[in-house]
Amino acid sequence: MKKRIVFLDDDIKFLNGIKRVFRDMGEWDIITCLKAEKVFQELAEGHVDVVVSDYRMPEVDGLTVLGRIKTEYPSVHRVLLSGQVSDAVYNESLAVAERYLEKPCDAEMIYNVINELMGG
């Protein structure tokens, strides 16, 4: 079964870039979401392996989204990919995200982190 990786970010260009760069890396389905609702829709509809979320977004912040996933879908791996450089955000992320990454980040590193989380 193909691994399904969900990316959540409020910037379409970021999501386009991720889609392109991950297209040939591993046998993954890359699902990109501009809004948190779409993430939960994906989670509700079917199987998701990893959610990679941005931190600051207009309606809800990434830590809240990951926190909800941790409660509702504990088996789904959670990565925070933040552009916000701050100790406070990092400290908060420890409670809800398994991995913390800062933008900009090599696609390869994102790939490795996801792979490692899935036990690859």
Place this chain on the structure above:
Amino acid sequence: MAIPVNILILDDSSALVEILEHEPALNHIVFTSHVVDNKNEYNTYLENQEPDIILADFDLPSFDGFEALSMARGFNANVPFIIVSGNLRGDPEMEAMRGGATDCIHKDCLARLGPVVNRAIVENRNRKTLESLEGLVEDAAERSLAEERIRKINSEYELIFNSIVSVIIGVSRGDVITHWNPYAEELFGISAGDIVGHVFSELGLDWSWERVYMAIADCVVTEEPVRLDDLSFNRRDGKTIILGLTINPLKRSANEDIEGFIILGRDLTQRRFLEAQLIQARKLEAVGQLASGVAHEINTPIQYVGDNLNFVRDSFLKLGVMKEVMDWCFGQIESGSKTGNILGKYLGDESKEEVNYLMSEIPAAIDEALEGVERVAKIVRSMKQFSHPSQEEKRPADINRAIGSTVIISRNEWKYVAEVEEQYDPDLPPVPCFEAELNQVILNIIMNAVDAIKDAVEAGLIQKGLIGIATRRNDRWVEIEISDNGTGIPEDLQGRIFDPFFTTKDVGKGTGQGLAISYSIINQKHSGLLSFSSTPGRGTKFFISLPLEDT
């Protein structure tokens, strides 16, 4: 020439006159004598003349010597009064002496008359001299007291004049320097001795004489003190000094003309330096506050620039492999081998799909990477523009661009709570300003708007914030308007928002200096106007007016 001694003789004969005229003791004395023989004449004489000596015959028919004596004393307590009498012996004589007579001479002893008169004359002269001396001594004592007082006042005045840590310069109506206190000596590096008495305009200072004389002219016209701030000059030792002067008219009373001016001045150099430092510190603080937001703004585009470039590189590798396969196939076909044809056909379908994808995605990836680079460049440019190096004086600037930069670098602060609508007048002329300081004011107002909008969203007043920024020209002014639909400012606080340390924010969130500094930047540094109108519950509008010409 000696003034003749004036002798009044009270006698019914000229006997006494004759004795006096022939008296050897009086030879050296020049005298005039006047004889009266009745009370009326005597009185009239005393009223109109001032005798130096009175000789009285005691035994007159109409009135006696006692009466004559007391009448004389009524006019002059000290005039020598000598009684000559045929009867006077014993008691009456004593009585006469007690009544104030200078001497009594019996008619038997008229030989005494000359010496007695002589002595009386000398004594009287001495007494008069003494009296006038006493008067002089008294006057002198009084004067020395008054002088002491004046000296004291003078020395107090001098003490104040010398020790006051303000410039005091006196200038006469004729433009001549009359006063120059020690502090002025120190501050200007010019001694009073070198300058007092010289024409003011020949002071040799390189300050703006135009401003100084405009202020003096103002002072003459209004007859009111005129302030002249931030007047700078270069001292002989090379140091630039910034002064704050007040030109005070010198007038004795309301309807008299101005006599000159007292120019009071303070050294504002240190203060201006501290103010500049404070503004610089606030600027750094603002940049610091924005730094993490700006990092966020930059990191996302950097991320997708990198991702897209990786994609493009990988795509080209892929295309390269595909081209090699194609070339091999074409080679096989040309050499008549069927394998190439079959393989080419087989590969063709899958490759076509891949090539189609790459052909559409590569340009898109490049475009988005370029957009990302442009975004980053724009943010970096804005950051640079925002923290524009401090300038000594106003320089013409494109304030639309300046405001736009501030909006860009603060984007991370507002983009999650509000839209920003920018309406810049494209025909705006360059505006003379301190750009970095102006940016700071704009940022400050935007940040306050964001806070007000956050509060309004929390209170359920609005769903989404809106910050409107507009520029326009109004005659010789340029106006900047920044509006928000936040909570507005409560009416009872509206009068205080420009006060230093006034804040409604929680401790640690705001220093309460933002608007106070903004006010001083606009109103003082730019000679502009910072004002606002606010409706509680509806929002606030800030207006900045900047003059197009330097005043």
